[in-house]
Amino acid sequence: MKNTARQNLQQKRPFFFFAFFFNFMIWSWWTLDGVVSDPQTNLVKLWCDNEGDIDGSIMKEILNETLRELRAQIKDRSKRFATAQAVKSSIPVYALFQCRNYLSVADCLSCFDVAAVNIRNCSARAYGGRLVYDGCFLRYESSQIFDWASESWNNIVCGNQTIKDSPDLASTVQQVINNLDIATPRIPGFYVATKTPVPNSNGLNIYGLGQCVDTVSQAGCQTCMDIALAHFKTCLTNTDAKSYDIGCFMRYSTTAFFADNQTTDISRFLLKHAGSSNKGP
Template identity: 50%
Template structure:
């Protein structure tokens, strides 16, 4: 048994070393290059490592760096020598694997989180309004350079304002982004008519809320983009 234990010990050391190296590289990209999206790969040892970090674009760079500090500690607690782990936070997403995964969209992970309270008034109107906003985001976001969009819309008859945001990782294709958001938005109806909903997948993130969570100057009008198209990414 001793040789087997030694092999396992060496492999775990390789994973730990690669994790540390890629985390340092990602952190450097955030802080010194003001990046909201960063990847790093380390090919040494028996278990090459890949790390991907994605921060919400409506946050400041210091807030993104602080979010990375939090999730990088959390992911160490959950991977425990396994070959991969991920942590989803309100402000960012971190994933580490001992294999390549940067082009994945929904292959291994898809989840939804609901919050807030059920909306007052006409719930069917609120539900249809949220679904329309999410559908527009799903169509528009893949056409925008960087694959991210924030928007807001008011529910008819003086209803609440819906704030919504979508983001795909930058290493997927345009069609991969669309397919990922399609899968994410298809899970969102389980939250309605709650006032808050989030959907996560390997390659994307969507959120809606009746509470503002991004600066007003970052919103775009997604209806014209939906009709006309914008810059494309292959």
């Protein structure tokens, strides 16, 4: 009798496996809008403001409210950026979220969900917190700083791999980040993604990204990108580097982190800049 039951179970296993696999594939397709998921939640930086005399329970309640509002906005397929604010018992919270434009809506939401959980690593009595991932940026503050472009918090993270004796790599990286610095503040939406081949490298490319927060001014975006550009001097022979600030994010990598069809044509912005630079006083 036991052998018969075991045989029946073995016969049903392929069906159970197929049913599970089929349901999982349907769920994945529906959840991820038919694309491979990659929310790019590699942590770049977590920063928490100092603790104060804030009521932690009230702060937690307000933060929950603003995070729910941010997520509701991001869920709208037209958005990659959102702000929210709330006040309770005279305690204000101003929150901001932005994901990279190349992420799908599902991946943008996934990046937000990871950030919303991990931002709570800051104390409930902290005046603010900021989280930077490869794919998104979340911050909350007790003061309205949506238009702030830069502050001393900015820094750079160089990749742990280098390419030695590669002047072509260094010069191409310099060209890429210079182009990002020029184009990002001038293009509508403050977002640029480029792919640039490295000469004499057997197919090596530099993928570059520049992005400013939607609520900063063009001048603020330029200031933020200029600071990011200066940081990259220490990383030019690394295969990857990321510079972050309160108002912008710049990255390059020899590994593709967005699809080739998601690059930005910045040629007219570079030509316009070159033309204005060549004009006499």
